[in-house]
Every structure is written in C-alpha cells, then in structure tokens.
Amino acid sequence: MKTDDLISALATELDPVPPRAVANRLALGLGLGAVISVAVMVLWLGVRPDLMPAMHTGPFWMKFAYVLSIAAFGFGLVDRLARPDGEGGVFGPLILAPLGIMIVLAAWQLIGQPHDVRMQLMLGQSYQVCARNIMVLTIPIFAGLFWSLRAFAPTRLTFTGAVAGVLAGAAGTFIYAFHCTESAAPFVAIWYTLGIAACGLVGALFGRLLLRW
Amino acid sequence: MVRSLAGDGAAYAALLRRLGDHLRAYYLRRLGRAADAEDLLQETLIAMHARRSTYDPSRPFTAWMHAIARYKLIDFYRRTRRRAEEPLDDPDILFGSEDASAAEAQLDVERLLGRLPEKTRRLIRDVKIEGLSTAEAAARHGISESAVKVGVHRGLKSLGAKLEDERP
Known part of the structure; x- marks a missing residue:
C-alpha cells in the first residue's frame, strides 16, 4: 500500500476524540472490573456483618483513606504513563506517601506494647488469607485496566504495568475492606500493603507482555 | 493535531503528509533500506492514528510524535534482532537538525504564538x-x-x- 493512500484512508471519516479520552477509558475499564469484583466479594466472602456500626469508627475510615489515596495517585500516574511522552511527574513520589504515613501510624500503635499484643496487632485474625483475597478480588479490575491500557501508547511497559497493578490492587483492596474486619494499623500496613505490592509485581511482569503495541 | 482531534479530516491529512516526509527521512537514515523505512513509516502512522487519544493538547506535539517514532524504531530493532548501532538515548540523534524540519516544529511555534x-x-x-x-x-x-x-x-x-x- 502506498503511504499516500494510507494517509487518505486514515483521514477519511475521522472520528473526533473527546477531551480527557484517556482518563475516561481508564475509568471505564476500572469501573467494569470493580463491578465484577464487588459481585465476587459479596457472593464469595460476604460484606462484614457489622458494617453499619463499623462505619462510625476511625479505623474503618483509615483503611479506606489508605487504599483510596494510593488508588487516586495511581490513577494520576497511569493517566500520564499511558502517553508515549508521559513522565510520572509529581505522582511518582506521591504514590509512596500513603505508605509512609501508614508505617508511622503502625509504629505509633506498636511502640510500648508487650510482645503478645504486638503480634496480635500485626497478625489479626486473617493474616493468612488477607493478601490472597486481595489478589483474587483484584483480578477483574486488573483485566479491565489492562484492557483500557492496550488502546494507549505507554513506552515504559514494565513501569506502567507495575503502577497499573498497584492501582488495580488498591481498588481491589478497597472492595475487600468491606469484608475485612481487621482494624489495627499495623495489620493494614503489613498485609494490605503486601497484597497491593504483589499486584504491582504481577503488573510489572505482565506489562511487557500485554502492553506492547 | 488539535484540529485533527476535533475531527477535521483535511487538516489531519495535511499533518500526516508532513509527518510522513519527516519520518521517512528519520527512519531511512537509521535503517538504510528504503523498504524497511517505508514499512516502519506506515506502521508509525497507523499507531499514531489508533492512539491519537493519548495526545495531550497542552503538551508539545513534536515530543509526542517523536516518542511514538522512537518506540516503533526500537520495536523494529527488537523484532529484527539487530542491535542499534547508535545510543538511542542521545537526543542529538533523535532530534538531529537535518531532519527536524521547520515544517513540523512550526506546529508548536504556531501554538505558542x-x-x-x-x-x-x-x-x-x-x-x-x-x-x-x-x-x-x-x-x-x-x-x-x-x-x-x-x-x-x-x-x-x-x-x-x-x-x-x-x-x-
């Protein structure tokens, strides 16, 4: 095919691109995945029975604030990395800030406690399943997000995949938090973080495979 | 490009023709073979078209375009298992004065003006x-x-x- 013919073909029936097309499509993939993930959570794990009273306690909101802030910065970062000339900018360091705050909170709760209490604060009742459940709930969101990203043009595939994994993991953890009854900051700092980090690792591995164009 | 995103086909065709000439020279100098350069040029134009939603009008168009052209070049080297003889990170090579034609730089100039x-x-x-x-x-x-x-x-x-x- 002649290049000139190709250009004419591309230029006919050119669909306009709405502003913020990247963010819209990312939100769509994320949202569709989240709907499936919520269904899986409700059917498989069930919402915690004490959801209403728990909503009046601080730790409940601490968990949400932690994962939602990671998700928000992750979204900003992915929106930039999806572009060929994208740089992380301010979002790069920002995405680590929630983790820093969480570690300080956790340390503050642990200091001065006897050994048994410390173990209880760190392990809770569900440490064996927490990270695993997070990863399972993240799968649909991960799929939706990567579907969105495949329409874009990231040039740093591994890094973009890792950040997308962290974003999907944080969203999956948000959904998991409606089931999880743990309330100690050390538990959240360890096991929520591990679950999200594992999703980021999977994303980094898949980035190079799935995001090529 | 801004007009292309709004759906102006004529402006888009004119833009792609200008880019075509520029990118043909860009690839030809790196690959040496006209057929390879033409293939890669077409692939790049299609990629730009399919992924044009990733262009942010508040940023320089040339940087966006060069990032895609460079990605496709590296992809080509990877596929053909040919090692790049030149350090691709060197911006002087990518933005060499002989092929950074005034034509496409003008797009950014107009926007700034x-x-x-x-x-x-x-x-x-x-x-x-x-x-x-x-x-x-x-x-x-x-x-x-x-x-x-x-x-x-x-x-x-x-x-x-x-x-x-x-x-x-």
Whole structure:
C-alpha cells in the first residue's frame, strides 16, 4: 500500500476524540472490573456483618483513606504513563506517601506494647488469607485496566504495568475492606500493603507482555 | 493535531503528509533500506492514528510524535534482532537538525504564538517567519523601527519563558 493512500484512508471519516479520552477509558475499564469484583466479594466472602456500626469508627475510615489515596495517585500516574511522552511527574513520589504515613501510624500503635499484643496487632485474625483475597478480588479490575491500557501508547511497559497493578490492587483492596474486619494499623500496613505490592509485581511482569503495541 | 482531534479530516491529512516526509527521512537514515523505512513509516502512522487519544493538547506535539517514532524504531530493532548501532538515548540523534524540519516544529511555534498578544504575534510573524526587514515591518504596522525591534524582542523573550514553563 502506498503511504499516500494510507494517509487518505486514515483521514477519511475521522472520528473526533473527546477531551480527557484517556482518563475516561481508564475509568471505564476500572469501573467494569470493580463491578465484577464487588459481585465476587459479596457472593464469595460476604460484606462484614457489622458494617453499619463499623462505619462510625476511625479505623474503618483509615483503611479506606489508605487504599483510596494510593488508588487516586495511581490513577494520576497511569493517566500520564499511558502517553508515549508521559513522565510520572509529581505522582511518582506521591504514590509512596500513603505508605509512609501508614508505617508511622503502625509504629505509633506498636511502640510500648508487650510482645503478645504486638503480634496480635500485626497478625489479626486473617493474616493468612488477607493478601490472597486481595489478589483474587483484584483480578477483574486488573483485566479491565489492562484492557483500557492496550488502546494507549505507554513506552515504559514494565513501569506502567507495575503502577497499573498497584492501582488495580488498591481498588481491589478497597472492595475487600468491606469484608475485612481487621482494624489495627499495623495489620493494614503489613498485609494490605503486601497484597497491593504483589499486584504491582504481577503488573510489572505482565506489562511487557500485554502492553506492547 | 488539535484540529485533527476535533475531527477535521483535511487538516489531519495535511499533518500526516508532513509527518510522513519527516519520518521517512528519520527512519531511512537509521535503517538504510528504503523498504524497511517505508514499512516502519506506515506502521508509525497507523499507531499514531489508533492512539491519537493519548495526545495531550497542552503538551508539545513534536515530543509526542517523536516518542511514538522512537518506540516503533526500537520495536523494529527488537523484532529484527539487530542491535542499534547508535545510543538511542542521545537526543542529538533523535532530534538531529537535518531532519527536524521547520515544517513540523512550526506546529508548536504556531501554538505558542497563539498565546501572545495580537500585535506582538503579527510583528514576530512578519519579521521572524516571513522575513521582512525591520523597516518593512515598521511601514506595514505604522510604527517606528525601534518599536518593531523592541516588540519582537519582548515577544521572543516571553515565548522563551513559556517554553521554559512547559518543560516537563
């Protein structure tokens, strides 16, 4: 095919691109995945029975604030990395800030406690399943997000995949938090973080495979 | 490109033709074989088309375009298992003066000019782009020669500041 013919073909029936097309499509993939993930959570794990009273306690909101802030910065970062000339900018360091705050909170709760209490604060009742459940709930969101990203043009595939994994993991953890009854900051700092980090690792591995164009 | 995103097919075709000439030279110098360069050029144009939603109109178009062209070049090297003989990170090679034609740089210039006051913009266009002499421009705008010089100088300075601000 002649290049000139190709250009004419591309230029006919050119669909306009709405502003913020990247963010819209990312939100769509994320949202569709989240709907499936919520269904899986409700059917498989069930919402915690004490959801209403728990909503009046601080730790409940601490968990949400932690994962939602990671998700928000992750979204900003992915929106930039999806572009060929994208740089992380301010979002790069920002995405680590929630983790820093969480570690300080956790340390503050642990200091001065006897050994048994410390173990209880760190392990809770569900440490064996927490990270695993997070990863399972993240799968649909991960799929939706990567579907969105495949329409874009990231040039740093591994890094973009890792950040997308962290974003999907944080969203999956948000959904998991409606089931999880743990309330100690050390538990959240360890096991929520591990679950999200594992999703980021999977994303980094898949980035190079799935995001090529 | 901004007009292309709004759906203006004619502007889009004109843009792609200009880019085509530029990218053909860009790939030809790196690959040596005309057939490879043409293939890669077409692949790049299709990629730009399919992924044009990733262009952010508030950022320089040339940087976006070069990032795609570079990605496709690296992808080509990877596929053909040929090692790049030149360090691809060296910006001088990617933005070499011989093929960074004024044509496509003009796209960014026009955009930046659009932010200057009307009077300054006309002065800069007449003197720096159309190449009028200071005296001719002074006559056209009905102002003194020194006013032309000052106007152009101030305009360029503020353009420089705007470019500096945009740098990511």
